[in-house]
Amino acid sequence: MCPDVTRGPRRRTIEARLEEFKSLASAINLEVIDDHIFNVREVKPATFIGGGQVEQLCQQVEDDEITLVLIDCQLTPIQQRNLETRLGAKVLDRTALILEIFGDRAATREGVLQVELAHLNYQRGRLVRSWTHLERQRGGMGFVGGPGETQIESDRRLLQERVNLLNKRLAKVQKTRFEQRKSRQSIPFPIIALAGYTNAGKSTLFNVLTDSEINAEDQLFATLDTTVRRATLPHKREVVFSDTVGFIADLPTDLVAAFRGTLEEVTEAHVVLHVRDVANDDYVAQAQDVNDVLADLDVSPETVPFIEVWNKIDALTADELELRRRHRNPNLTVVEISAQTGEGIDDLLAAIEEELSKSGRFQVVMLPHKHAGIAHWLYENGEVLSAAADEEHDATRYEVRILKNKMSPFLEKFDKFVVEGQQ
Template sequence: MAPTRAAVLVPVRSRDRSRAGAAGSTRTPDARLDEATGLAAAIDLDVVVATLVPLADVRPATFLGKGKVEELAGLIEAERIDLAYVDASLSPVQQRNLERAWKTKVIDRTALILEIFGRRARTREGTLQVELAHLNYQKSRLVRSWTHLERQRGGFGFLGGPGETQIETDRRLIGERIISIERELEQVTRTRALHRKSRERVPFPVVALVGYTNAGKSTLFNRLTRAEVFAENLLFATLDPTLRAVGLPHGTRIILSDTVGFISELPTTLVAAFRATLEEVIEADLILHVRDVAHIDTAAQAADVADVLGELGIDSDDHARIVEVWNKVDLIEGEARAQLDAEAARRPAEQQPALVSALSGEGVEALLDRIETRITAGRITRTVSLAPEDGQGLAWLYRHADVIERSGDAETGRTLVTVRVSPERLEEIDRRFPPNP
């Protein structure tokens, strides 16, 4: 089947155009257009038209002005567009009226992100979370008529024709399914809580990667863990969370968590649906905020990540817990790189970012040292003496503490194990392994 011919339409207010790139602006219109096109490409749409659309004021009936709607109708007909993506949040009335005016399927930003998530989800949990968000979105959009789109298909029905779930399902069935999914996700939340409790008994700190979508989190995750998590130059390449154990340079072990990328105007239904997944971030001992510093809108993207962290109850100014990782420095050269280094150096010590290239490996060893320094702050080092036959005690130390060094005492034949533990575990260590008289 031929790819869906799509038009990407990014409404831009005139005041946004005039201050593009100025201090305090959110993001440049061209960068918004690039991102919107990337979102469309993420589900293999054939983007035939991609354009900025001037917007004076939002119209209740059609979002865009009447003249612009008519102008775009001609373009959509001439280019034989099957799907128009409007990079904004449309009300059901606006969406329906645009479909009538343009005689084609129209989706908004929320619908497209949900469609991407629907295709990316691989685990049962991820699928349930996306379906819950989709159903909540769908409740207000049940009355539809797309009789000219019978050949379209889509992962969750947004790109689908008549006869598919979005049209046929009534409110009662949606409500029943929502209740069923919420029950299943409650079980997921309980299971995650049990997993976290079991990890508390094996005290590996959790370090979570967060960042704007396509900032390079999964590439960095692979670099740090030597894993092979799916990492590609796509928006939302990672959806389901991934956990891996990592040994740091001086013996400390951590659990590293890769999470779904954030994005501006992330639908609140998705933030709510993925809260169980994002609990790995909420409970993390250390958060690495990965930024694509080579991107023109890196500052705006950082602000969007801070907003989502805020929705999760995490203060983005908590510098004791959050480390900024400025990724993709390999793409910055010459004077621009010198300015970047100078900007990083000017920050107070506790706020200085780690400059890395997840692709080339530049700065990664320094980042690992930085993680270990943060994680071990306040921990106490103790050397324990074990009888040579005490294999059970040695195994216990490896399970419950960071083993820094292990050596033999030639005079006594005992094994000396240097460990690093949190203050609350020190009493237990001393009780199990009292000093020799």
């Protein structure tokens, strides 16, 4: 069920939002028996929707023997409980449904911990004698409720203990990932981060760029955990590609907080590839949703080079693609591709190399043959544009481009050999 409560201009149509919500349900193999769009003039504190609409749902739940009702909104604990009582069926709102999907998809230890933590935080206000099973996860310490303590109080304490434990475990995992990130920062390879709306084709593109085989199914949130692979660009520069979790409209706050550490991989990028499904009718609204989340992470075209990757152009007619071109942002680099067919991939790689070159500084090094042993540093830490022997000076003349964050170690090694360059 999709309540229509929007007043005035909206990013996407209510019909498109309903289709996306149904796709979320399909992502965990739920069978959608029927769907409704309910016009909600005023949100009811008790049930969110109106009494007549509740009665309509009650009748359908009874007639079709429905056991689960999905509502595309954020319900308060009271609204959820009242609806479940009236309908005689389990009720999940948008947040709960996305949490279920994330719980089903999480594969790494950090992902599992992040999802469970978000789920527990969501359940804080929804405790109705549902968390006593946590007692069995406390290492056999037994029930410690004092005399007269209510069941819900003990449930809340057990939940809080579990939250505290998860926070400690997650802190350890994130510390490890932080150390891994520092290790990547110490190596010379620029980081290219892929970001985009869920199901925009990021993972498919990632596989093409890195010759990998990570999961890339045609469904929302097919992959959750950040994947990192090294690859070599056409001009032999080595880079690291990072594929992040997909975004979605109204991503639950608890999930944004839980996955913030994972999303922060984007903040370390030298170039961000904003992958967009331009064949989707809501591609403009989807881009706005992605940019909103990135802005919360202080990532924007003003802070890091952006390349807009218009994916799935093979699903558009020439007229449809031309119409989209008329509305493109003239201030952004845009590359049109099909990750599925490979069309435009060479143009994308060239665009990545061009963006990286803008962040590098051109240097000419005249390296005497007797110091040839340190020449490998130029290849490992910079982009060697040319290398030619200069017999007159008994040296090799290197034209290189060095990233700004590598200039200090470069100058430490080669300052006395630099004959031309940008500071």
